[in-house]
Amino acid sequence: MKQLGLEDILKVLKKSPSEQRKKIITEAYEFSKKAHEGQKRKSGEEYFQHSIATARTLAEIGMGGKTIAAGLLHDVDEDTPVTLEEIEAKFGKEVAFMVDGVTKLGKIKLRGSHEEYFLENLRKMFLAMAADIRVVIIKLADRLHNMQTLDHLPPDKQQRIARETMEIFAPIANRLGIGEIKTQLQDLSFKYLDSENYNYVKEIITKSYKERERYVNQAIRELEKELKKEGIEVLDIHGRAKSLYSSYEKLKKYDMDINRIYDLSAVRLIVPEIADCYEALGIVHKKYRPMVGRIKDYISLPKPNGYQSIHTTIFGPEGRILEVQIRTQKMHDEAEFGIAAHWIYSDKMKKSWKEYIFGSKKETMDKELKWVKQLREWQNEIGRDDEEFIEGLKIDFFKNHIFAFTPKGDIIDLPEEATPVDFAYAIHSEVGNSTVGAKADGKMVPLDYHIHNGQVLEIITSKDRKGPNPDWLKFVKTSMAKSAIRKVTRKENQQ
Numbered sequence: 142m143k144q145l146g147l148e149d150i151l152k153v154l155k156k157s158p159s160e161q162r163k164k165i166i167t168e169a170y171e172f173s174k175k176a177h178e179g180q181k182r183k184s185g186e187e188y189f190q191h192s193i194a195t196a197r198t199l200a201e202i203g204m205g206g207k208t209i210a211a212g213l214l215h216d217v218d219e220d221t222p223v224t225l226e227e228i229e230a231k232f233g234k235e236v237a238f239m240v241d242g243v244t245k246l247g248k249i250k251l252r253g254s255h256e257e258y259f260l261e262n263l264r265k266m267f268l269a270m271a272a273d274i275r276v277v278i279i280k281l282a283d284r285l286h287n288m289q290t291l292d293h294l295p296p297d298k299q300q301r302i303a304r305e306t307m308e309i310f311a312p313i314a315n316r317l318g319i320g321e322i323k324t325q326l327q328d329l330s331f332k333y334l335d336s337e338n339y340n341y342v343k344e345i346i347t348k349s350y351k352e353r354e355r356y357v358n359q360a361i362r363e364l365e366k367e368l369k370k371e372g373i374e375v376l377d378i379h380g381r382a383k384s385l386y387s388s389y390e391k392l393k394k395y396d397m398d399i400n401r402i403y404d405l406s407a408v409r410l411i412v413p414e415i416a417d418c419y420e421a422l423g424i425v426h427k428k429y430r431p432m433v434g435r436i437k438d439y440i441s442l443p444k445p446n447g448y449q450s451i452h453t454t455i456f457g458p459e460g461r462i463l464e465v466q467i468r469t470q471k472m473h474d475e476a477e478f479g480i481a482a483h484w485i486y487s488d489k490m491k492k493s494w495k496e497y498i499f500g501s502k503k504e505t506m507d508k509e510l511k512w513v514k515q516l517r518e519w520q521n522e523i524g525r526d527d528e529e530f531i532e533g534l535k536i537d538f539f540k541n542h543i544f545a546f547t548p549k550g551d552i553i554d555l556p557e558e559a560t561p562v563d564f565a566y567a568i569h570s571e572v573g574n575s576t577v578g579a580k581a582d583g584k585m586v587p588l589d590y591h592i593h594n595g596q597v598l599e600i601i602t603s604k605d606r607k608g609p610n611p612d613w614l615k616f617v618k619t620s621m622a623k624s625a626i627r628k629v630t631r632k633e634n635q636q
């Protein structure tokens with residue numbers, strides 16, 4: 142494999158990078174290189190190669206200098222003798238905060254049931270514990286490189302990591318609108334989780350690829366000529382191939398019949414303004430007959446993750462069916478880089494980053510995205526100037542929440558300063574009523590102990606316990622525990 146170096150990061154930076162930006166990246170590069178010196182990965186590669194790959198992805202999707210520096214340093218605190226204090230002294234609070242966040246996130250166990258509600262809780266908790274959206278993005282870039290080098294791990298680890306990636310990381314990338322990373326994570330996980338179907342889909346798609354490519358190129362030439370004739374400025378027009386995993390998802394819906402899928406390849410058209418998108422749509426339809434019911438206007442009605450584009454399916458050259466996607470450059474960057482695109486556009490725009498993730502007000506929310514909506518409403522209350530924009534990157538919505546695990550890995554959502562008694566009642570009132578003790582992360586703790594985020598709680602119960610202790614009311618935090626305790630003690634008093 143090619144050895145990566147500093148140049149590989151610097152050359153993919155978006156916009157024209159300032160000297161200051163290049164300086165912090167270069168310093169983090171040298172610092173991290175020295176810290177990881179001599180360390181090797183399972184593949185036999187220098188450990189530092191992983192740090193460079195992570196930082197390069199962050200540069201590619203348009204993240205700023207501090208985030209890229211934190212990407213270079215993300216494993217320094219955890220895996221080398223260099224401490225967080227040293228990182229802070231050299232690179233400042235913000236970078237140290239991000240490195241610390243990545244280290245902490247790495248410690249969360251993302252295992253347990255495959256039920257959707259459970260997975261959704263895990264994703265929530267993951268975002269909540271990140272505290273800063275940039276930490277999540279570093280973690281995604283880190284995971285991407287780990288997936289790219291997964292071949293070097295034993296099969297059971299491959300399965301566990303691939304499943305976690307498919308169930309937790311890819312959906313988070315999707316929710317943040319970072320299509321570029323989501324697609325790669327899905328395809329890589331797919332390869333390990335279902336190699337049979339992966340190979341099958343890969344084969345049938347590769348077989349028809351050359352022919353489709355020729356056809357798409359022909360369509361591009363004809364469309365471009367037509368648009369120019371009508372005076373539309375074309376910033377870019379290119380073919381795009383559907384990813385393996387999303388092709389598979391679609392194939393499953395159509396009895397694995399590849400001929401029934403119209404968007405394996407598509408033509409993507411980038412124009413300057415929103416008005417140009419609609420004008421271009423008219424020109425495309427004048428030239429090629431559109432398929433009824435296949436025009437999707439995600440510009441007026443963006444997808445829940447903020448995706449915007451117009452899609453139409455036409456009977457193109459040779460009368461063959463072809464999908465055309467029309468969007469502005471900004472929509473394009475947002476579709477590829479999602480929330481990260483904000484860093485590219487931030488000085489031009491005063492729009493809140495939340496709208497990037499969570500869409501505009503017009504859209505209707507899926508039920509499963511309810512929590513995202515809550516988050517957005519809360520975020521709308523904060524202002525929009527630049528200082529506050531940075532502040533707003535912190536996911537404070539969950540600040541007053543704690544997530545604790547049962548020994549089986551179920552997540553219990555609790556308020557801050559919740560105690561083992563609250564935890565016990567959150568599981569079941571019977572468990573609460575027969576509680577005699579508790580362990581946090583394997584150690585005995587008093588019943589009025591304040592649970593920390595991410596701890597595993599084990600409740601010790603006894604059949605001899607004749608109901609709750611009224612004194613518990615002095616320290617429990619949840620109304621669920623309070624009312625359950627009162628209910629039992631009231632009954633006793635009546636007797």
Ligand code: MN
Pocket residue numbers: 191215216283
């Ligand atoms: Mn790492």
